[in-house]
Structure formats: structure tokens, C-alpha cells
Amino acid sequence: MVKQERALRTRQALVRAAAEVFAQDGFAMASLGSISRKAGVSSGALHFHFENKRVLARAVEDEAAAAVRVIAGPAPAGGPGPLQRLIDATHALAARLDRDVVVRAGFELGCGLPRRSGAVDLRRQWQAWVEEVLREAEREGALAEGVSAADASVAVVAATVGFEVLGAGDRAWAAPAVLVRFWGLLLPRLAAAGTLGRLLPGGSPGAAPGPS
Secondary structure, three states: OHHHHHHHHHHHHHHHHHHHHHHHHOOOOOOHHHHHHHHOOOHHHHHHHOOOHHHHHHHHHHHHHHHHHHHOOOOOOOOOOHHHHHHHHHHHHHHHHHHOHHHHHHHHHHOOOOOOOOOOOHHHHHHHHHHHHHHHHHHOOOEOOOOOHHHHHHHHHHHHHHHHHHHHHOHHHHOHHHHHHHHHHHHHHHEOHHHHOOOOOOOOOOOOOOOO
């Protein structure tokens, strides 16, 4: 049991160190030596857990994807409507990107060129969830007259992915106030009149941003 716990801690340290190096240097320039040094483990320990850099990158992507699935998951019973869930999820994702280098690196790795076999595309994962939630809002009549789920998803995905990309270079783009201004501008055009007054651009009180 002690060996298993130690191995798990080593693996977690390597994944986090890899994320930091990938986020700083990019996948192509990152070296296994720099990752093992940052994790404080030997190169032998790194190769025991991960065969090569691609396998290590996949581990970073998988952990990041799991975090995004928590944020952009199924609707909880008795929870807010689809548009408020969408607002809450954008705030939760921005907060996670701001504080979690694994999630930041996961987004960047999945969209690296050339595409690696088996790479996780977190932006596409996010896009699919946004489209699904907006289709739900459309079915419930929560969208403004003349606004389709397809058109709304273009605006929301483009903006939120843009914040993610810009935030990688300037963390100010991850500030909650940026999303509040975005939703304040978009919601009057997006939401039906009967829904608009109930929506909170700053997110629901106590909305969980997902595990840290």
C-alpha cells in the first residue's frame, strides 16, 4: 500500500511537472530531462511510469479532459436552467484555467500541430457541450425570438475559446469581470424576455468550479 501511494504521488508529480513544461516550452521543445528535474524524480522513475513524451502528454490531456467533464457535465436534478448552467460553466472553466496548469496545458496540447495520434481536443469537447446546452435552451424556449442554438453556439464557443487562448498569455483574460461583461453584452440578444431577468451574468451563488 505504501509503495502504491508513493507511486501515485510520483505519477501525479510527473503529470503536473509535464504540464508546466509543456505550457512553458510547448510539446516539441519540452524534454523529459526538464520534466523529471521539475518533478524532483530520476529519469528512471519517469520512464517507469511513462514510456515516452507522447504518453506523458496523453496523461496530461486525459487529466485535463476529466476536469472539463466535471465542469461541463450533465444537468443536476433541480439545478438551474440551461442558459444559467452555461454561464456558470464558463466561469468555472475560466477559474480552472487560471489556477490549474494541467488544464491549461491540456487545451494547448490537444490543439498542437501536427496532430498527435490519440490526442484529446478539449476545445472540441467544450464546443460539443456548449452546442448541446444551447439546443436544450432552444427546446425549452429560453432563446430569444430569431436566435437559433446553432448561431448562439458560434458566438459562445468563439468567445470562450478566445478567452482561453488569450488567457494563456495574459491571465487578465481569465478574470471573472471579463466574463461578466461578455454575458452582460450577449444575454439581452441571446435570452428570451421571460428568461433574461432570471439570469446572473456573474454566475450562480455557490456554483462549484470543480475540484482543484
